[in-house]
Amino acid sequence: MRFVVLTLALLLTGCQSAYYAAAEQVGYHKREILTDRVESAQESQQEAQKQFSSALEQLKTLVDFDGGDLESVYDQVRDEYLASEKAADQVSQRIDAIDHVAGAMFDEWQDELEQYSSASLRRTSEKQLQSTRRQYDKMLRSMRRAEEKMVPVLARLKDNELYLKHNLNARAVTAIGSEFGSLKREIQSLITEMNRAIAESDQFIQTLGQ
Structure with a gap:
């Protein structure tokens, strides 16, 4: 039920602040929203x-092409590129969504420090805020590094798709094959960077849960 309320609020207002306010009313706080968005x-x-x-595997199929319907192989290469572009866009959107709710949470936390009457509790909360911010910044930097590595990989996949589109012949396959090794290394590096970001995310979620 709470997600129906939240969705309606977002659709009606199109405003993140209204979304957070509606979420608060049903007991879904920014910390929980942030955790969900990180996940x-x-x-x-x-x-x-x-x-x-998968896109890399499809290109390998192309490079190993030994007769048959080359146009069909091209269609599959194009589909893999479009799917990769969509996947990359999803990653970027979700990182942006994390940054938005994190900013709102940290601003609220900072403002509410002034509401403490206990100096001791205020200091403790402020230290927790600083520690959480540091952990968050570390996680976000890791996510953005992985995000940046997607750009050249997508560019290479697009180059291959375009070249094959306008040169649908064995010579084009050979040309793409000559660059396959470097593309493979870039994708492996991207996956490694994403795994680091995922590990940083796990640590940050643990920090939020403490």
């Missing part, structure tokens, strides 16, 4: 890893 970003990164690996 969603982890899922999107895992899906992107699978998709980029």
Whole structure:
């Protein structure tokens, strides 16, 4: 039920602040929203890893092409590129969503420090805020590094798709094959960076839960 209320609020207002306010009313606080969004970003990164690996495998099929319907192979290469582009866009959107709710949570936390009457509790909360921010910044930097690594990989996949589209012949397959090794290394590096980001995310979620 609470998700129906939240969805309606977001559709009616189109405003994140209204979304957070509606969420608060049903007991869904920014900390929980942030945790959920971090987990969603982890899922999107895992899906992107699978998709980029699938695109690489399809290109390997092309490179190993030994007769048959080359146009059909091209269609599959194009589909893999479009799916990779969509997966990358999903990753970026979810990272942006994390950053938005994190900013709102940290601003609220900072403002509420002034409401303490106990100096001791205020100091403790402030230290927790600083520690959480540091852990968050570390996680976000890792996510953004992985996000940046998607750009050249997508560019290479697009280059291959375009070249094959306008040169649907064995010579084009050979040309793409000559660059296959470097693309493979870039995708492996991207997957490694995403795994680091996912590990940082796990640590941050643990920090939020403490």
